[in-house]
Amino acid sequence: MxxxxxxxxxxxxxxxxxxxTEYTAAKSxxxxxxxxxxxxxxxxxxxxxxxxxxxxAPQDSSIRQKFEDFWKRQRSCVVECFECGRKQQVSGAAMSTICPGCSAHIDLRDYKITSGFSRTIRTRGDVHLTAKGELGSNSVVCRSALVEGKLRGNLYCDDTATINFSGRIPGRLTAKHVIVERRADVDCFRRMRVSSIEIRGKMSGEIIAQTIVTIHKKGSLEGNVTAKAITVEKGGIFSGQLVIGQAAFTQGELLPERKLAAANTAEPGISGAAPQPLPAT
Structure with missing residues (x-):
């Protein structure tokens, strides 16, 4: 047998x-x-x-959830490989895929962080940092993110990052587009690099935008801004230094060179030591 x-x-x-999948008897x-x-x-x-x-789970699933799952299967999206940059079209219900160019694994899952989390994430899905969550990872790469909790690590979004949080953000946030919601009141400790940003709530920190910074009605921004354009709607507040376009700093005029004449001063000759008298005998 x-x-x-x-x-x-x-x-x-x-x-x-x-x-x-691993064997139950495996030690490592x-x-x-x-x-x-x-x-x-x-x-x-x-x-x-x-x-x-x-x-x-199937017994507790509602009709709405079934409809969302069905609609997700019908949709498709284009993802880019992390290693070689090749793009491919995958199903919306796929959890992962393999790059046809370099055979690298591509994670497509969505992550929901409800407590302390310090692992590395690299996915083409979405990341949701809940109000009770705390993200301390050194590197989190995703498609889009919703920040409602404490961000202490580094977060990079290929698309949109939405901030709905009140408090200090000591981590680094880099995204293509950032939205600060109306109820948000954030203090960004590090410089934020974005393509564009919309501020509907309150924010303080330094922003470097490739295109435009928009401050909506009842929005407030305090800090230095470098962007190609800025829009402050009626009722919006901006306080800080502003650099529009590409900053071109010119070097200050140099002081004329001073030619120092070498003084040829004759040093006095140093005489040898005087001979000491011989001891008497």
Whole structure:
């Protein structure tokens, strides 16, 4: 009688969050996405709870959720490879794909952060930082993001980053387009680099925009701005230094060179030491 094959479980990489299948007896494994080693140990109780949740999910799903899932499957989007930059069209319901050019793995999942999180994320999906979440990752790359919690790490968005948070943001935020909502009151500790930004609430910090900065009605911005254009609607407030266009700094006039004449002063000759008298005998 043939021996049954060893059981396998689904494990998640603690570094990048990638899920893969490993044997239950495995002591260590290597992530197929980031190449780092980790321990795939997971308690059996967690597996039982996960199975129950997956079984109960279809019963609790509403008609609206089913319609959204169906609409997501019908849509398609164009994603770009992180490694070689090649673009391809994938289904909206896909969780991951492989680049046809360099065979690199591309993550397409959406991430929702509800507590402290410090892992690296690199996805073409969306990231939602909830009010109770705290993002401290050194590198998070996504398509778009909704920031409602504490951002302490580095966040880069290919598309739009929406800020609906009140407090200080010590992390670095870089995005193509940024929207500061009306209820937001943020103090950005680091310089924000964007293509364009819309401010509907209150914000303080330094902004470098490639195109335009827009301050809507009841919006407020305090800080230095460098952009090609700025629009302040009636009722909006801007306080700080403004540089429009490409700043061209000219070097100050140099002082004329002063030619110092070398003074040829004759140094007095140093005479040798006077001979000491010989001791008397």
């Amino acid at each position: 043939a021996n049954p094959s060893p059981a396998k479980i689904s494990v998640e990489c603690p570094h990048c969050g990638f899920k893969q 494994s290597m992530c197929r996405q980031c190449g780092r080693y980790f321990s795939p140990f997971a308690p059996e109780t967690g597996l039982k709870l996960r199975v129950k949740e997956e079984a109960a």
